[in-house]
Amino acid sequence: MDKVKLKFFAAFRETTGQSELDWPLAAGQTAGDVLESLVVEYPALSGGVKSALVMVNRRYATRQTALQPGDEVAFLPPVGGG
Amino acid sequence: MDKVKLKFFAAFRETTGQSELDWPLAAGQTAGDVLESLVVEYPALSGGVKSALVMVNRRYATRQTALQPGDEVAFLPPVGGG
């Protein structure tokens, strides 16, 4: 099956206990679809990811962005740099 | 006779050929009075000093400032620091 690579940082990394995960991708799925399936597996994420920003291949994207096999997808907690 | 100490910088130092000078001070004279007597002695200053700022004892003053014997008086060309 096709896959994407999910990356987790900060609170989401701690909640999932993972820095990255290979995740199944069905044809035509968007970042939002993947996020929904992720929350089913990790219900503890459901509160935090509501306001999460999305990156696909290290660039900002949206929940509507269509994914390709092999894409690197990250849902980001609000940032705190500086 | 009472005196003040005049200080010259930059173009005025070059024009007078002096870094400082003791200058006679009559009772009741202002910085402007001293400047007038200075220009009589150094006519080459007359153009430059029109826009000169005045300092008395290292603080900004005006041509109307009354001088005391021993004061340090400077007429400053426009500044160029930074």
Next chain:
Amino acid sequence: MIIKITDQPLDLQELIADVTTEANGGVVAFLGVVRRWNDGPDGQPREVHWLEYEAYKDAAEEVMRDIARQVAEKWGLTSLAMAHRVGHLEIGEPAVAVAVGAPHRGVAFDACEFAIDTLKATVPIWKKESWETGADMGQSWVVNKESLQES
């Protein structure tokens, strides 16, 4: 152009040298240093023990390069360098450094402030703070008020 996420101590001189050219006489730098006192979510100050910064490194450097592109578009002939440290930081250590060189200083001030404001809103870096208030202590992920969020 220096743009980097690093686990090494920041070297502001290196960034300044990077943006100082024969045409750029005005250099403005911003340094963000770990403070001992920081306001908690209730607005009350709490004492900070240390910070731990984490970055999505490749993406963070990409977003920082994008900030440099925005600065070049807005202000023309400017040079920008930015570095952000990750890992464990103690009080007084610099976490972020930004340097901007420009022919005229007004532009350098504006561009440097824009760069740090935009970094705090958009660059994927997170900060965990170890704190105590006297009555209480803990470790929290601290979010920038400027942080962009999905609404």
Next chain:
Amino acid sequence: MIIKITDQPLDLQELIADVTTEANGGVVAFLGVVRRWNDGPDGQPREVHWLEYEAYKDAAEEVMRDIARQVAEKWGLTSLAMAHRVGHLEIGEPAVAVAVGAPHRGVAFDACEFAIDTLKATVPIWKKESWETGADMGQSWVVNKESLQES
């Protein structure tokens, strides 16, 4: 508080350390560096060989301390350090350095820009420029456009 006119090379790190406190996490610094190209009085760029700065030292330091007092009055809990070099300077050497520390960075940017603007308008320092245009060369006292003058 470091406030000085000096004939020694400027040390920005020293100024930054001077304004970085446990409360002041945001530090903004300005560095003015000798440029190779500077506009002449006709607006045409001319090549600079070197600069020679001269100060009314005691008065300059007094006016710089007054700028620090104005910054404290306007912006409260800020720290300011300023140094200006005198004597012979080559291209690329810093002539002036200003550092401001404040609890919040917006204040540090505003106060630093105010300090350098006010320095350029009021501090009794003069600059002689050795220049050439190709067709012509000379040495001129160069006046700041911000310079206060008796009208």
